[in-house]
Every structure is written in C-alpha cells, then in structure tokens.
Amino acid sequence: MGTDSDEGVDTQEAIMQATYRALCKDGYANLTVQAIADEFDKTKGVIHYHYDTKEALLVAFLEYLLEAFEQNIAVDDQADPDERLLTLIETLLFGPPERGEFDHWELMTALLEVRTEAPYNQEFRRQLTRNYETVEATVVAIVEEGIEDGTFREIDPELVATLLLTCLNGARIYQVTLQRDDVATDTQESLEAVVADWLRRSESADEPS
Amino acid sequence: MGTDSDEGVDTQEAIMQATYRALCKDGYANLTVQAIADEFDKTKGVIHYHYDTKEALLVAFLEYLLEAFEQNIAVDDQADPDERLLTLIETLLFGPPERGEFDHWELMTALLEVRTEAPYNQEFRRQLTRNYETVEATVVAIVEEGIEDGTFREIDPELVATLLLTCLNGARIYQVTLQRDDVATDTQESLEAVVADWLRRSESADEPS
Numbered sequence: 549m550g551t552d553s554d555e556g557v558d559t560q561e562a563i564m565q566a567t568y569r570a571l572c573k574d575g576y577a578n579l580t581v582q583a584i585a586d587e588f589d590k591t592k593g594v595i596h597y598h599y600d601t602k603e604a605l606l607v608a609f610l611e612y613l614l615e616a617f618e619q620n621i622a623v624d625d626q627a628d629p630d631e632r633l634l635t636l637i638e639t640l641l642f643g644p645p646e647r648g649e650f651d652h653w654e655l656m657t658a659l660l661e662v663r664t665e666a667p668y669n670q671e672f673r674r675q676l677t678r679n680y681e682t683v684e685a686t687v688v689a690i691v692e693e694g695i696e697d698g699t700f701r702e703i704d705p706e707l708v709a710t711l712l713l714t715c716l717n718g719a720r721i722y723q724v725t726l727q728r729d730d731v732a733t734d735t736q737e738s739l740e741a742v743v744a745d746w747l748r749r750s751e752s753a754d755e756p757s
Numbered sequence: 758m759g760t761d762s763d764e765g766v767d768t769q770e771a772i773m774q775a776t777y778r779a780l781c782k783d784g785y786a787n788l789t790v791q792a793i794a795d796e797f798d799k800t801k802g803v804i805h806y807h808y809d810t811k812e813a814l815l816v817a818f819l820e821y822l823l824e825a826f827e828q829n830i831a832v833d834d835q836a837d838p839d840e841r842l843l844t845l846i847e848t849l850l851f852g853p854p855e856r857g858e859f860d861h862w863e864l865m866t867a868l869l870e871v872r873t874e875a876p877y878n879q880e881f882r883r884q885l886t887r888n889y890e891t892v893e894a895t896v897v898a899i900v901e902e903g904i905e906d907g908t909f910r911e912i913d914p915e916l917v918a919t920l921l922l923t924c925l926n927g928a929r930i931y932q933v934t935l936q937r938d939d940v941a942t943d944t945q946e947s948l949e950a951v952v953a954d955w956l957r958r959s960e961s962a963d964e965p966s
Binding site (some may be wrong): 657660661663664666667673674676677680703704706707708710711713714715716717718719721722724725726727728731734735737738739741742745746 | 872930936
C-alpha cells in the first residue's frame with residue numbers, strides 16, 4: 549500500500565503539517581480539503597487518496613498531535629520527577645517550545661471546535677479519549693516514580709492526574725473564550741504551587757509512616 | 758417598558774425556562790425561536806418582543822444561569838468555609854440538587870457549544886467572563902474567610918480560585934466529550950483531597966508563623 553511506503557509517510561506528514569497550518573489560520577469550521585491543499589504543494593486528489601472524509605483526516609490529525617506529544621515527552625526522561633511534571637504542565641498549557649505562542653492559541657481554538665463535535669461524533673470521542681488516557685498515563689508514571697524516589701509524598705497518582713488534566717483542559721479553553729489573557733499563566737502558577745506544597749515531600753511536614 | 762413590569766418579568770422567566778429545556782433537548786446548534794416557543798404556551802412573537810436576536814437571548818440565558826448560581830450559593834452562608842467550598846465544587850460539577858442528572862449534562866453539552874462561539878462573539882465572551890469572575894470572587898471570598906477563621910492555612914486565594922475554576926470547567930467538558938463517565942466524580946475526589954490536604958490547616962503540619 550502507498551500509505552506504508554516512505555513516500556506515503558512523507559506525504560501524510562506533509563498533509564498533517566498543512567492541516568495544522570490550515571486549522572490555525574481558518575479554524576475548524578472553515579477547514580476544507582482545498583484550504584489544506586493550499587497549504588502545501590499537492591492537489592486535493594492526494595489528500596482524498598489518503599483520507600476519505602474530513603472526519604478521517606481530523607482523527608488522523610488528533611493522532612498526529614498525540615504522537616508529537618509523546619515524542620516531546622520522551623526527550624525529558626532523565627530529569628527529576630518534579631521537573632518533568634512542571635515541564636509537562638508548561639507544554640500542555642503553552643505548547644512545545646518550538647511552536648509560536650500565536651499558533652498555539654489558534655490551534656487550541658480549532659481543537660475546541662473539534663472537541664465540541666465529540667458528543668455527536670464517536671470517532672472524535674474515541675481519539676480524544678485515547679489522547680486523554682495517554683497523557684493521564686504519563687502523569688501517573690511520573691508521580692509513581694516521584695513517590696518511589698522520595699520526591700513526592702504518598703498520594704494517589706490517579707487523583708493527581710485527574711487534577712492536572714482537567715485543570716489544563718479548563719485553562720486552555722478559558723484562555724481562548726474569556727476576555728482575559730491571564731488564565732493560562734495563573735494556572736501555571738497554581739499548579740506549580742500544587743506540586744511544591746501538596747505533592748513534594750516536605751522535610752518539616754513529613755507524615756508519620 | 759413592558760420588560761420592567763411584573764408580567765414582563767414573569768414572561769422573561771418563562772422564556773428562560775423554555776430556553777433551558779430547548780437547549781437540553783436539542784442542543785445549541787438546533788436552538789430556534791420556534792423550538793423555544795414549543796416549550797411554553799407563548800408564540801414566537803412574544804420571544805421576539807423580548808429578545809431581538811438569538812445572540813441576545815443566549816446572553817440573557819447565560820445571565821439567568823449566573824443569577825441562579827448566585828441564589829444557590831447565598832443559601833449556604835452559615836456553613837463553615839470548607840463545607841461551603843465542597844458544596845460549591847459539587848454544585849459546579851453536578852448542577853444544583855433540584856436539577857436532574859440527565860438534564861445537567863445535556864445543558865453542559867449545549868453550553869460547550871455556546872462557549873465554542875465565544876472566540877468569535879464578543880457578547881458571549883463578555884457574559885462568560887462575567888460568569889467566570891463572579892464564581893472566582895465567590896471562591897476567593899470563601900478562602901479568605903477560611904484563612905481568617907483558621908480553617909485554611911495562609912494561601913493565595915486567587916491561586917485556589919484559578920485551580921478550582923479551571924479544573925471544574927475542564928472536568929465538565931471532558932465528562933461530555935470523552936468515552937468515560939468517571940471524570941466528574943474523579944475530579945470531585947481530587948478536589949476534596951486538595952481541600953483536605955493542601956488548603957485545610959493541619960495540626961501536625963503547621964507552618965512556622
């Protein structure tokens with residue numbers, strides 16, 4: 549199959565990057581195959597060859613974002629658990645460092661539009677759930693490691709994961725839907741305080757074991 | 758003006774309740790003046806008399822939800838700060854006690870659709886910001902009172918408010934967009950742990966003052 553060859557993979561990568569740019573520019577409502585084709589040097593036919601529907605393209609795009617996230621996180625494997633958690637929080641709030649601030653919030657606005665379709669679209673829901681559970685598992689692994697090496701106190705890692713994920717999701721959505729530009733930075737500060745005062749084992753406040 | 762008379766107020770209240778039912782049933786995308794008129798014993802003309810546009814009606818509805826929230830919160834003024842905070846968390850996650858569970862999540866789905874319009878609609882953004890800031894001020898007031906009466910430790914109330922609001926917003930949206938029905942209850946558990954372990958002054962872990 550063409551999609552398994554190197555060329556197919558390169559083309560798919562190019563389509564994903566073009567989708568990314570088109571989403572940031574025009575939003576989800578205005579995303580058309582033509583708008584994506586305009587963002588790279590291929591025709592609409594090439595996109596249709598790889599993705600039958602706009603839905604299939606969007607599901608592939610959510611998968612692409614998840615893979616980018618996983619690669620981004622893997623780099624950081626050597627750092628301490630609390631540093632890794634703070635880096636994860638920053639990445640999930642403001643995007644990976646190589647992306648511009650402007651594009652990140654445009655992308656978040658487009659993803660909110662995709663998410664809003666999810667109650668009516670099983671494929672979106674399935675892929676968003678996969679993304680959620682991957683990030684959740686990443687947080688749980690970091691917290692477990694932190695408990696094991698004594699960085700964090702004894703705490704249910706799932707509770708921490710739920711807190712972080714819901715908080716970051718809510719913050720990203722408030723940031724693009726309210727007349728305030730401080731929610732994301734305030735949230736980073738709040739979560740830093742949670743990590744420092746709640747998660748991190750404090751010398752003076754150790755619990756009796 | 759008709760809208761200031763008792764009859765006008767009653768009609769507006771009836772329109773708001775009809776809007777509530779229509780939103781829960783059909784979602785925001787399918788919300789029409791006819792669908793609202795079908796939910797009560799008045800004609801479309803009555804609705805148009807009070808609200809020129811669907812946008813004006815939706816802004817009034819967001820205001821109506823905010824007022825319902827404020828009335829709901831005021832009842833609880835006598836309880837301890839930590840109980841009031843836990844009640845607030847429960848109400849914001851699962852709706853006020855008199856609303857059915859089903860309707861609550863249908864409403865949350867419709868409100869997500871309204872919120873998704875906010876980046877492109879200044880009136881929605883303005884009203885959603887007002888709602889956010891009212892809930893924020895409510896949390897700040899409870900935390901300040903809790904610090905004063907010794908229930909909570911010395912903590913920046915604004916940081917707590919940001920954490921709670923983003924977390925609750927993210928949880929409500931995950932609850933209606935993921936293939937999981939446990940995010941809201943998990944979030945309640947997480948925030949209860951935050952209140953118990955992070956906010957509440959612990960006898961054994963008092964900070965030096």
